[in-house]
Amino acid sequence: MKILIVKLSSLGDVVHAMPAVQDLRRAYPQAQIDWVVERGFAPLVRRCAGVNRVIECELRRWRKSPLSTPTRLAWRAFKAELQREHYDAVIDLQGLSKSALVSWLARLAPQGRRYGLANQTEGSGFEAPARWVADVAVSLPPHIHAVTRSRELCARAFGYAMPVIQSFGLLADVDKAQIAIKSIASEASGRRVVALVHGTSRADKQWPLAAWRTLAARLNDSGYTVALPHGSDEEQTMAQNIASGLAHATVWPRLGLDALTDALAACAGVIGVDSGLSHMAVALDLPHVQIYNFDTAWRTGPQDTTRQVSVYCHPAPDVDAVWRAWLGVSAGIVTP
Structure with a gap:
């Protein structure tokens, strides 16, 4: 069986689609699973286990200059690559017009x-062409x-029960990981490293600088050592401002x-937003605390684990709440 996954963007959404691939692998161990995604x-x-x-x-980028010669050439090359295979199933996990276009172009x-x-689900985008293109539209x-x-979309489409165990299948190179962490935080000898993910595409999701600095000091x-x-x-x-004056902090290069x-x-x-x-x-x-200024962790936050937890408060959680959560996950015990 040949299966094509269409999930184009963004970073978090791509990550959230990975467990569906692992479920498909369990249900169809011999399946070839391909994935269409934005180049970035x-x-x-490519780090997702099971993606061929x-x-x-x-x-x-193409929609900014759709009629230019470079765009037309790139589109032609993409279409040829997409249509190399004939698929037994094309699964649009995004539900937008752009993903519907890709699904429609793919060969069956x-x-x-x-x-x-x-149908649309709360907090997620949905556009009518996605419903029109689908031969089988799954209600959720x-x-x-x-x-x-x-x-759930994949499980209902293929008729299997969604596995109880959830796995993302995101693979890291352990040897390269150790080299990376040593080379960019060499001063952390004898100290473990906690990454502080302060950046986000939306300003209203950010956490105050003063809060980050207090947390980093703790x-x-x-x-x-804190890594930024x-x-x-x-x-x-922002990373440099957080690190300023700290004894054990490193601003990573842009990776x-x-x-x-x-x-x-x-x-x-x-610990991150x-x-x-x-x-x-x-x-x-990883042990992880996810900071929310909006009550949306039910939709995108960590799910039922003692190693990861979300902390929500509006307009923003305080440092004590985040610190208590970190003490819990770092010890493997999440506190309410």
Whole structure:
């Protein structure tokens, strides 16, 4: 059986789709599973166990100049790569017009079918073309976690029971991880490293600088070095401001997703806002505290684990609440 997953973006959404791939692998161990994704997230999908071929697209970039010669050439190459195979199942896990277009372009085997969402779920995007393109549209409960949304869609489409055990299948290179963490935090000799994920694409999800600095100081006092990843100039400035004056803090260089995966995997844990990197920490099964300024952790936050927990308060959780949560997950005991 040949299966095509269509989940184009963004980072957190791509991570949330990975357990569905692991479920499919359990149900169909011999299946070939391919995945269409935006090029920027392709390195992460290549780390997902069971994915055979990653088909890269750049719809975000192409739509800015759809008629230009470079775009037309790139589109033609993408379409040729997409249509190399004939699939027994094409599964649109995104439910948007752009993912519907990709699903529609993909070639089916003689008895192949396209599967997709029949309805919108709370807090997630949904556009009508996704329903029109699907040969089989699957109805899901409106109040559903983002991970369960993809897993349940696949389970109902193929008629198997969703496994009790959830696995993301995100693979890190242990040797490279140790090298990475030593090279970018060499001063942490004898100290474990906790990554502070402060960056997010939405300003209203950020946590105050003063809170980060207080938390980082407590981690230093408890024997940890804090590591500060960043993905933009603005985030780099924030990282430098958090690290300023701390005895044990390192601002990581700007890393690609491959190196970030390995570096995070080598950490003792992660504390971060609702962002793609925080969701990667969950997928890597690290001790993790996820900070929410909005009551949306039920949809995207960690699920039922003693190693990971979300902390919510509006306008923002205080440092004491986050610290208590960290003490719980680092000890393997989550407190209410």
